[in-house]
Amino acid sequence: MKISIIYHSESGNTREVAEIIKDGCLKVEKVEVKTMSIDEFEPEFINSSQTIILGSPTYSGDISWQLKSFLDQNKKIDYKGKLGAVFATENFIGGGADNALLTMISHLLVKGMLVYSAGAAAGHPYTHFGVVCIQAGSESQKERAAIFGRRIAQKTVELFK
Numbered sequence: 505m506k507i508s509i510i511y512h513s514e515s516g517n518t519r520e521v522a523e524i525i526k527d528g529c530l531k532v533e534k535v536e537v538k539t540m541s542i543d544e545f546e547p548e549f550i551n552s553s554q555t556i557i558l559g560s561p562t563y564s565g566d567i568s569w570q571l572k573s574f575l576d577q578n579k580k581i582d583y584k585g586k587l588g589a590v591f592a593t594e595n596f597i598g599g600g601a602d603n604a605l606l607t608m609i610s611h612l613l614v615k616g617m618l619v620y621s622a623g624a625a626a627g628h629p630y631t632h633f634g635v636v637c638i639q640a641g642s643e644s645q646k647e648r649a650a651i652f653g654r655r656i657a658q659k660t661v662e663l664f665k
């Protein structure tokens with residue numbers, strides 16, 4: 505099973521969270537994971553992945569324009585039928601990361617993906633729409649990000665085995 509974690513990051517926070525989510529995914533057996541920036545991504549690995557996890561910094565309460573441009577313009581990625589999940593970073597609670605998560609979820613749905621967050625159904629810690637970290641995350645936010653990664657990987661194996 506392959507999982508691609510694709511993110512935009514200017515100052516490194518979203519990249520750091522991507523790496524934490526990757527570590528969480530790797531707790532699940534039979535899973536291969538790559539983190540990739542939108543500036544340096546591997547279409548072959550992504551297209552052979554069962555799951556794509558997408559991450560963005562929050563810009564003006566939404567996804568970054570760079571990620572929006574990537575999602576609108578990139579034609580090399582085949583999203584259809586894959587499992588999708590999302591995460592975002594922001595500077596402060598209430599900075600709009602939840603809205604950024606919902607924007608990414610909309611893009612994934614439009615592209616024909618199956619969207620999953622584990623949700624409240626998975627119990628504590630809850631991740632309603634996806635993972636949010638303040639900058640690169642406090643210790644507890646990092647722990648949530650790793651648990652999120654593990655849950656997405658578990659669902660990947662369950663769905664695509």
Ligand SMILES: Cc1cc2nc3c(=O)[nH]c(=O)nc-3n(C[C@H](O)[C@H](O)[C@H](O)COP(=O)(O)O)c2cc1C
Nearest residue numbers: 513514515516517518561562564565593594595599
């Ligand atoms: C143009 C711009 C707009 C931003 N807008 C917001 C915002 O609306 N809310 C917020 O909490 N943080 C905002 N931030 C802060 C970033 O979301 C935050 O620092 C993020 O973790 C940066 O991610 P990166 O280090 O991966 O680039 C903004 C940053 C920039 C550069």
